[in-house]
Amino acid sequence: MDFLQTYGFLIVTMLQQGLLGLSLYFPLMAGQLSLASPGFYALGGYIAAIILTQPQFAGWRDALGNWVFPVTWLLAALASALLGLIVGVPALRLRGIYLALATIAFVQILQVLSLNLSITGGAIGLFGIPQAFGFGDRWQYIWIFLPTVIVVLLFAHKLQGSRVGRAFRAIREDELAADAMGIPPTRYKVMAFVIGAVLAGVVGAMSAPFLNTWNARQGTFDASIAFLAYTLIGGSRSMWGPLLGGALLASLPELLRGLADWRLVINGLVLVVASLYLPQGIVGALLRLRRKAPPKRPATGPAPLGDTP
Amino acid sequence: MTDLLQNLINGLAIGSVYAIFALGYTLVFSILGIINFAHGAVFTLGAYFTYTLVVGQFENNGLIKGLNLFPVGSPFHGSAWAFAAAALIGAVLSGLIAVVIERLAFRPMRSRGADPLLALVSSLGVALVIVNLIQILVGAESYSFPGDIYGDLKPAIILHVGGKLVVVRTVQVIIFAVSMLLLLVLGYVIGRTRVGKALRAVAENPGTASLLGISVSRFIVITFFLSGFLGGLAGTLVSTAFSVAGPYFGVAYGLKGLAVIVLGGLGSIPGAVVGGLVIGLFEAFVPAEYSAYKEAVAFALLFVILLLRPQGLLGRAQVQKV
Secondary structure: OHHHHHHHHHHHHHHHHHHHHHHHHHHHHOOOOOOOHHHHHHHHHHHHHHHHHOHHHHHHHHHHHHHHHHHHHHHHHHHHHHHHHHHHHHHOOOOHHHHHHHHHHHHHHHHHHHHHOOOOOOOOOEOOOOOHHHOOOHHHHHHHHHHHHHHHHHHHHHHHHOHHHHHHHHHHHOHHHHHHOOOOHHHHHHHHHHHHHHHHHHHHHHHHHHHOOEOHHHOOHHHHHHHHHHHHHHOOOOOHHHHHHHHHHHHHHHHOHHHHHHHHHHHHHHHHHHHHHOOOHHHHHHHHHHHHOOOOOOOOOOOOHHHOO | OHHHHHHHHHHHHHHHHHHHHHHHHHHHHHHHOOOOOOHHHHHHHHHHHHHHHHOOOEOOOOOOEOOOOOOOOOOOOOOHHHHHHHHHHHHHHHHHHHHHHHHHHHHHHHOOOOOHHHHHHHHHHHHHHHHHHHHHHHOOOOEOOOOOOOOOOOOEEEEEEOOEEEEEEHHHHHHHHHHHHHHHHHHHHHHHOHHHHHHHHHHHOHHHHHHOOOOHHHHHHHHHHHHHHHHHHHHHHHHHHOOEOOOOHHHHHHHHHHHHHHHHOOOOHHHHHHHHHHHHHHHHOOOHHHHHHHHHHHHHHHHHHHHHOOOOOOOOOOOOOO
C-alpha cells in the first residue's frame, strides 16, 4: 500500500497519458495526423466539471448518486462525437501537415473560448470537483483508467482485424488506390477521427475529478505536442507505441525530479535524440532488435504490430 | 474614420512583424518541406540577445542575475544607432543559433530521409530546451527596454484628423519601416541575385539543383541563417513595442506565425507578407469589447482558409501524386 501511496498518482497519470496517446493512434490508423485530441480532452473535462460542480446540476447529482460519473463519461463521448463530426467532415479533406495545422487551430479556438466563457469559469477555471465514486486516494483512479486501457486495447486489436481496420490501413498506405478499390476515404477518415475524439473526450471526463480542477491549461498546444511526441516516440504503427510513449514521457518529469530546473531541458533533449535515433519509435526499434536476433521461429520476422491482421 | 485610420496603423505595424517572423518559417518550409517549431524560441532569443546588449543586466531571478555584462557606458547604451547595432547583432546571433539547430536537430535526420513529422518533434524538443535554458539563466520575469532606446526620436506622431487624435507611436513607424525594408531587400536577394536563384532552384528540386553544381547543404545553412535572422529581429522589434515577456514570449507568436504562412500559402514568400498583414489588420479591427477573442482571430482565419482554399491565398495548388 505504501508503494501505491507514493507512486499511485504517477501510475494513474501514466495510464491516463497513454490513453491520450492512443487517441492519436486511431486517426493515424487511417493515415490522418490529427492534433485535435487536447480540444476533445478539454471538452470532456469541462462537461464533467460543469455537471459535477455547477449549482444548476445539483438535482442531477442527487438523483444519480455515483451514477453521475458514468453519465458524464457518456455525455462527454456524445459531445465529442458530435463535435468530431462537425469538425472532421470539412477538416479531413485536408492532408498531412495541413490537417495537423487545422486541428491546432481548432484547439486554439476552443482554448480562447474556454478562457472567456463564464460557464467554463474563464481564466480561473472550475475547481473543487468531487472525487469520482468517493475515492479517498488518487491511486484508486486506477480502477477507472486500467479497465479503460484494457478495453481500448481490445477494441484497437479487434478493429485492426476488422473490415473497417483494413479499410483504414488501405487509406493510410495509399488513399487514391483505396478510393479506386471502392473504399470511400472520407467516411473512414471521419470514422477514425471520431473514434479518437470520443476516446479523448471520455478520458477528459474521467480526468476532471482525478485532477480536481479543470481550466483552459488542460487543452493547449503544448498538449497537442505532448500527445504527438507520445505517439512518435512510442511508435505510431502499433497500438502499444502511443501507450508506451505516453506512459514513459509522463513519467519522465517525475524520474528527473532530482534535476529540478533542468528537467524540462532534459525532456527537450530526449525528444530531439529520440526523434533522431528512433525513427520507428521504441516499439519499432524493439521489433527490429527481435528481427536481428538469431531466428528461433520461422525465418520471416514478425511484421510490425500495426500490420498484423 | 479616425478609428479606421488608427486601426489601420496598428494593424500594419503588428502585421509587418508577423510577416517577417513568418518569412523565417516559410523559407525553411520551401527548402526542406518541414515546419521548424523552434522558430518561436529563436524569436524569443533575438529579443533576449538585444536586451542583453542594450541593458546588460538581468535582475530578480535566474543564474546570471545581477551579472553586469555590459556596464553603463558600453557602446550599446544611448543613441538610436547604438540600439540598431544591438538589434542587428542580436539578429545575427539568432541566425547562428538557427544554423546550429539545423546541424544538431535536422541534418542527421535529413541524410536518412526520415518522416517530416519527426522533424516536428525534434524541433519542438529544441524549443523546449531553449525556452527552459533562458528560464534557468535569466528567470521567468518580463523585461522592458529602457524608454529612450530610440534615442532622441520624438515619442509619437500625433495627427489631427477631423477633430480627433490619431496616434502613431515611433515604435510602430520603426517596426513598419524596418519590416518593409527587410522585405524589399529579401525580395531583391531572392528574385535577382545568384544566391537567390540558387535558393529557388534548391526549393524547386534539391536533386536537380545538386546535379547542376549547387551545394544543397550550403544553401540549407544559408536558409536557416536567414530564417533565424528574421525571427530574431522580429523578436527584438516586438519586444520594443511591448516588453520581453519572459521565456515563453515566442510561443504565441510561433503559433500565430503558422497561421500566417498557411493563410498566405505554405512556402510562398509574398504569401507570408500578405498573410502577416491580413492577420495583423483583422486583429486590429476586433472591437474593443471583444478584445478577449482577439487571440482566436488568426486561428479562425486559418481554419476558414484551409476549408475554402487549402493552398492559401497566394499558394500554388498541390499536385497530387498518382
